[in-house]
Amino acid sequence: ETGVTQTPRHLVMGMTNKKSLKCEQHLGHNAMYWYKQSAKKPLELMFVYNFKEQTENNSVPSRFSPECPNSSHLFLHLHTLQPEDSALYLCASSPLGKGASSYEQYFGPGTRLTVT
Amino acid sequence: ILNVEQSPQSLHVQEGDSTNFTCSFPSSNFYALHWYRWETAKSPEALFVMTLNGDEKKKGRISATLNTKEGYSYLYIKGSQPEDSATYLCALGYSTLTFGKGTMLLVSP
Numbered sequence: 260e261t262g263v264t265q266t267p268r269h270l271v272m273g274m275t276n277k278k279s280l281k282c283e284q285h286l287g288h289n290a291m292y293w294y295k296q297s298a299k300k301p302l303e304l305m306f307v308y309n310f311k312e313q314t315e316n317n318s319v320p321s322r323f324s325p326e327c328p329n330s331s332h333l334f335l336h337l338h339t340l341q342p343e344d345s346a347l348y349l350c351a352s353s354p355l356g357k358g359a360s361s362y363e364q365y366f367g368p369g370t371r372l373t374v375t
Numbered sequence: 376i377l378n379v380e381q382s383p384q385s386l387h388v389q390e391g392d393s394t395n396f397t398c399s400f401p402s403s404n405f406y407a408l409h410w411y412r413w414e415t416a417k418s419p420e421a422l423f424v425m426t427l428n429g430d431e432k433k434k435g436r437i438s439a440t441l442n443t444k445e446g447y448s449y450l451y452i453k454g455s456q457p458e459d460s461a462t463y464l465c466a467l468g469y470s471t472l473t474f475g476k477g478t479m480l481l482v483s484p
Contacts, residue, residue, distance in 0.1 A: 262418075263418070290470055292470075299476075300476070301379070301464075301473075301474040301475055301476045301477070302419075302464065302466075302472075302474040303474075304471060304472060304473070307470060307471060309470070315471055349418075349419070351419075353470060355470065359407055359424040359425070359426045360424055362407060362409075362424055362469045362470055363409070363421040363424055364409075364419075364421065364470075364472070365418075365421070366418040366419040366420075367418055368416075368417065368418050369418070
């Protein structure tokens with residue numbers, strides 16, 4: 260399997276549930292990202308991991324907890340979410356290195372999350 | 376807060392038409408400008424990354440220009456085809472990207 264994969268593709272969870280989103284990249288990239296896409300809003304960066312270290316937390320509420328155990332895997336742990344957290348959650352990766360093309364981000368297909 | 380504006384919000388053209396969209400951004404503290412294509416039910420796909428004022432990039436019928444001094448980039452599609460129908464996103468930054476809301480293009484046969 261190649262590219263960036265995300266599981267599950269769809270998730271419905273109650274506000275008291277705990278669930279995790281998984282992202283895996285098979286591209287040998289050094290950076291991974293979580294984004295949120297809400298209706299009628301631009302793609303919003305949530306977290307950045309460079310070489311497994313978190314380098315960016317874009318003021319995301321603590322009910323979202325990222326984990327990057329290695330450079331190929333990224334998780335987003337979810338607990339006590341609110342209905343307004345319903346959105347499409349996208350994962351991406353990029354090579355990071357020299358040259359502008361090393362900053363191109365490769366996206367997964369996303370997880371459509373509904374919080375009831 | 377970085378403000379990345381895209382216009383128009385949506386566009387409907389006929390097959391064979393050429394079209395262009397605009398991405399506007401603050402000209403200060405510029406690093407890089409990205410263009411992505413996002414087809415429905417698919418992943419966003421990188422088109423171009425541009426860093427230098429005056430940069431021009433081309434991929435098939437799609438090309439882009441960059442003016443960092445005045446803070447805008449244009450994306451051109453020559454001879455639009457139905458398969459070009461997608462949302463075109465621009466974003467500012469190197470790895471920490473700020474996206475615009477996108478331009479939704481529909482090309483009718």
